[in-house]
Amino acid sequence: MNAHNSLSRRTLMTGGLATGFVLAFRLPLRAAVNEPEQPKDTTDGKFAPNAFIRIDETGQTTLIMPQVEMGQGIYTAISMVLAEELDADWAKVAVLHAPPNDKFYANPAFGLQATGGSTSIRAWWKPLREAGAGARAMLVQAAATQWQVDPASCTAAKGEVVHTASGRKLGYGALALAAQGQTPPKDVVLKDPKDFVIIGQPLKRLDTPDKINGKVVYGIDAILPNMKIATVAVCPVFGGKVGKVDDSAATKIPGVRKVVVLEDTVAVIGDHMWAAKKGLDALKIEWNEGPNAKLSTKDIWQDLRAASEKDGAVAKSVGDIAKGLASGDKFEASFELPFLAHASMEPINATVHVRPDACEIWTGTQIMTRVQSEAAKAAGLPVDKVIVNNHLLGGGFGRKLEPDMVITAVKIAKQVDYPVKVIWTREEDIQHDVYRPVYRDQVNATLVDGKVAAWKYKIAGSAVIARWLPPAFQKGVDIDAVDAAVETPYDFPNFHVEYVRAEPPAVPTGFWRGVGPNNNVFAFECALDELARKAGKDPVEFRRSMLTKTPRALAVLNLAAEKSGWGQPLPARVGRGVCLQPSFASFLATVVEAEIDDIGEVTLRRITSVVDTGIAVNPDTIKAQIEGGLIFGLTAALYGEITIDKGRVQQSNFHDYRMMRINETPKIEVIVVKSGEAPGGIGEAGVNGGPPALRNAIYAATGVALRCLPIDRKLLAAGKKA
C-alpha cells in the first residue's frame, strides 16, 4: 500500500480536515457580503478514501487541492490527474482548497505545503494518480461485491462501474457508501498513458467561470461583520524603525478608528480604505532610519562584484576544467541581473480576526502551514488555534511564498476586537517586497574546432533557499541558483559550476517567478551566442552541434528554428535571437524577433516557443503559461529594475516600475510537442527564455552584446559600436 492510500478515513477525521477551513469557490457566493464562512469538509455519508477525494451519494465528486491556484491552472490540472485514474465524471467534479496540514498536503518536493518552483505536477503526479486509482479500485470492488462477480470482470468510466459481460452499471454516487466499507487495495494499478481520456485534453478550467463576473473572492475581497480596513506605512529605509508618531490630525478624520504603531510599521484603521489612507497621509511620522540609511544599489553591486571574484562552492564538475581552460580560443564574460519586485496585481493583504481563544485569517497564500505557524507566533496562540482560510490568489509569482503580510496583519489585529483587513497600497507593496536578488554570473569558456571545449560558470548572489528551506542548503550551494546550470543539455567535455553566496545588506530576497534558472539560462544562452560569433557559426547551428546527448533539447530547437523562419532574411536593425533551456524538467526553445530603432527603442515583432514538457496534462494551460511566462520575463528584460538610494527603494508604482502592455505584445506562437516522458514543470519555465532570446535578437540586429538587464537603450542607438 502506498502512503497516500493509507490516509484512511480515520486519520482524515482526526487530522486537520475536521477543523474549519475550506472555501468551495464554485459554490454560490452570498449576494452582498463576501462573508467567507467556510463550508466544513465532512466525510459523513461520503466515500472518502484518502485526503483528496470525496464522492457523495449523488455522485458529486469533490477534489481537495493540496496546491494553491494563482492563475497557473493547477486546480484544473490536479483535478484532471485525480479524475483520470478515478475515472470520474468530469462534469461532476468540484474542488476545495485544502486546509493547512503538512501531514496530508505537504508538497513532496519541499516537505511543506507550498506551491512554487514548477513542482506541483512533477511532485504530485504519482501520489495523486495512486490516490485516484486506489479509490477507483474500491468503487469497482463495491460494485463487484453487490453483483457477486469478479472485480476483474468490471471496468469503470465516467463515474460508473460497468460489468462488461452483463452490461450492468452502477454510478459512483450509488456506490459511495458501499465503497467506503471496502479495504483499500494493497497494490494500485495505474493506467497505461495510452489509455488516458482526461489527461492530454485541453479541458476548460474550473476556476474561470466566476472570474468573468466579479463573483470570485480573492483574499482582498473578504468581508466580515464589523470588519474595518487598515493600510500601512512601513519604514522606508530597510531595517529602520518607527520613531515618533503625531496622530492628532489623523484621528480627526471622519471614519478613522485607530492608529496602531508597531516596531517598523504604522497602521491606520478606518471604516473604509479611503479613511485609512487619508488618515495615514495625515500622520506625522519620524523614522529611526538605522544603519542602512546610506545604502545604495551602487554599493551593493560593488560588494557583489568583489564577492564574485572569490572561489565558490563547487556545484558540479566534469572533466578537467583547468586543463580545458588552458588552451583554445578563450572567452570571458560577466552577466548582471537587477533586483526585481513581484507586483502581483492583487497587492499584498491579509484579513485577521484575533479573538481571545483563536486567530482567524483570510488571505491568499502559497504557504498554508507556514502562514499558520507564523501567525500563531505573532498572535501568541497555539498553532491549532489559528484558522487559515485560503483564497484564489490574484497572482503570486513567489511573493506569497512569504508570510510577512500575515504576521503584520496579526500584530495589527491583536490591538482591536473586530476583524481588520490590512491592505498594502501599491507603493508599499513595491517598496516592501522580498526582492529577486541581484546576481552576477561569470562564464569562462574555450573554443576548439568550433565547439566549446571547456565551460566554467560561477554564479554569485543571495541564497534564497538557505533562508526559505534551510535543510536544502548543503555544502554552500544554493540548488535553486544553479538549477538550470548543472542540468545543461550541451556536450561540454570540461564543465564546472560554482556558487558564491553573497547576501546584500538589509535587502530581503526571495523567489521570483522563473527562480534560479532565470539567471542560469540568461548567462548560458547569451554567452553561447557570443561564442557562436567567435566560432563564425550560426547560433542555432552552433547549439545543434553540441546537443548529441540530449535529443529532446535538439528536437525543440529544430522545431523552433523551423517555425520561426530562422535564417530567412530580415530588414536592417531587425534580428532573431534564440534561447534553449532545460528547466524544471521541461525543454523549451524560444525565438524572439525584435526591431531596434535609431534611438535604441526595442519593439518585439514575433515570438515562437516550442515546449517539450513530457506528458502534457492540459495542453491549453501549458500554452497559456508559456505565453504569460514569456511576457513576465520580457517585462523584466525591457523594464524591470528596483534600485535603492539612501536605504530606500526608488520605484513605487506602475509609472516607474513598468509592465509590458497589450500594445507592446507581439504575436506569440507556442507549440507543445507530443511526448511520453514524465511531466515537467511549466509555470516558471516560460519566464526563462524570453530575456536571453531578446538579448540575442538585439545582438543579431545591432552587434551590441548586452550583458546586463534591463536593456539599456542608450547602448543601442544607431551608430553605437559593439
Added chain:
Amino acid sequence: MLMATTLTINGETKSFDAPPEMPLLWVLRDILGMTGTKFGCGIAQCGACTVHVDGKAVRSCVLPVSAVANRAITTIEAVGNTPSGAKVQKAWLDLEVIQCGYCQSGQIMAAAALLATTSHPDDSDIDAAMAGNICRCGTYVRIREAIKQAANGRQS
C-alpha cells in the same frame, strides 16, 4: 465632511454617506460590498478598477464619488446584461483568456466599452482601448483574440 449620496449602479439606486472626494472604487468595495471591481494601483495606471460611467470605461480609483451622481454606473457584476459585455464574457471563457483573473474585471469592462462603440475593432483600436489595462499573468495575446472573436460573434 460626510455627504448623503445617491448613485445609480447597475440600474439600482444606492444611498449612503461618504466623503465627496472618496473614490468610487472604495465606495463600491468598502461601503456597498461590491468587490468585483479591483484595487491595483490607486493612480489610474493599471485599469483593474475600470467601471462604466454612462457606457464609457473610466478608472474608479481616481473618480470622486461626487462626480458620478446622476450618472449610470455599470460594474463587472452587471456588465453581462449589456450586449457587448455578454459577448466579451463568452469569448473570454471560450478562448480561456483568464489566468489569476484579478485584472480581468477591468479588462472585460474596457473591452465591453470598446465593442459598444466600435463593433469591429482592428489591432490599433484594441491597442488604444486596452493599453491602460495591465495583466501581470500576460494574457494579452488571448485578450486580443477574444475581442476579435466577440466582435465577429464566432463560436469556439
